[in-house]
Amino acid sequence: MLFPNLANKIQDTFQRLRGKGKLTERDLDEALREVRLALLEADVNFKVVKGFLSSVKERSLGHEVLKSITPGQQIVKIVHEEMTKLMGGGVSRLEIKETPACIMLVGLQGSGKTTTAAKLARHLSKQHRPLLVAADIYRPAAVKQLQVLGESLSLPVFSMGEANPVDIARASREKARKEGRDLILLDTAGRLHIDEAMMQELQDIKEAVKPAEILLVVDAMTGQDAVNIAGSFHERLGITGVILTKVDGDTRGGAALSVKAVTGCPIKFVGLGEKTEAFEPFHPDRFASRILGMGDVISLVEKAQATLDTEKAREMEKKIFSKTFSLEDFKEQLQQVRSMGPLDELLDMIPGAGKMNKAMKNIKVDEKELSRIEAIINSMTPGERQNPEIIGNSRKRRIAAGSGTRVQDVNQLLKQFTQMRKMMKQFGDMGKGRRGGKKFPF
Ligand SMILES: Nc1nc2c(ncn2[C@@H]2O[C@H](COP(=O)(O)OP(=O)(O)O)[C@@H](O)[C@H]2O)c(=O)[nH]1
Ligand SMILES: [Mg+2]
Structure with a gap:
């Protein structure tokens, strides 16, 4: 189940609400109080929670919802719409225009950059000819990891051993041009924490290759931290989107629900497992449906x-x-x-x-x-x-x-x-x- 704790609590609340024939404002308040707790427990940013609930309440009172014959359902519908809006409304697509276009993946160590580079390459290889580029030179196994992933997908991987990452990034453009590759996926090095050396390196790479997209890879398990990390990266690098990984398992959901609202950066993709196919574009409405137990037949x-x-x-x-x-x-x-x-x-x-x-x-x-x-x-x-x-x-x-x-x-x-x-x-x-x-x- 997606965000099991959050989803179960919210679904229980609305089930009780739907079970009642008539709703009073008190019933609504009580339900929203429960939702508020569930969201805070899921590590959703408290300001986001406040704003979200006040729009839900305003709309629920404003449209004579309580007097309708199916008030519970109407409220779920409002919650679904507001939750969708919170996560960015529609799907945020990649901006890939020039050839070769470069997509730079950035993020902390262990967030899933290398895995995500392979997942994204696989996903985009239906319309593009991607070239994976190993620009994480600090961890000896990192280059090898990308090569193994590339091989499993029959996609080329460009590496230059321990050369300077900026040089690798530059050289990869030449390589892509020569080999008719229209998309460069740059796997960069992360650190355990945000530090100046990492940011400087990423900024240098950005200057050198002018990427079409800088996607921040963040681990959804880290909840509010993920949101803070996104804020810092955005301030320094100007990221164009977020890829939320490890949304599988019992992730709490706070990051998915707050990232867009707090940083203004949309989530573009989500990682749902270790395998390269466990990856999909982020559809806010479908996520909201799954959290609210409305299923996601379209994805299925x-x-x-x-x-x-x-x-x-x-x-x-x-x-x-x-x-x-x-x-x-x-x-x-x-x-x-x-x-x-x-x-x-x-x-x-x-x-x-x-x-x-x-x-x-x-x-x-x-x-x-x-x-x-x-x-x-x-x-x-x-x-x-x-x-x-x-x-x-x-x-x-x-x-x-x-x-x-x-x-x-x-x-x-x-x-x-x-x-x-x-x-x-x-x-x-x-x-x-x-x-x-x-x-x-x-
Ligand atoms: N469950 C799960 N594991 C993931 C996901 N993405 C990456 N991982 C795992 O997270 C660990 C770190 O990934 P890696 O790509 O090496 O991170 P990097 O240091 O940012 O390059 C690996 O064990 C991956 O298999 C995901 O979406 N779900
Ligand atoms: Mg890596």
């Missing part, structure tokens, strides 16, 4: 479209409802779903499911369990995957040993699979009997 659909092969999905659907559905198909299907991202993150995007997920805390989607299933299927021969019926005791022992599991795990998987296949087959048959040969019974 976009994600599915980007990851799943529709042709394959259709084929799979046909197979699932037929006799030929094998363990091989089952594995492929598992992989397709998993490639969309962590399962609990996907659940979070379905309206209401965030709450449901919370209620079913002990059923938590278990990624390890999925890995085990995959390992077991991997240890089977093609024949066994096609025809699980042939798997006797000695085969079970071999499969368990091969996958590092126990015979009872193999048994459990086979049993579940057989049951599932039977059920699917029934659905399939039911479907066939219906007029028009419609496949789904529901």
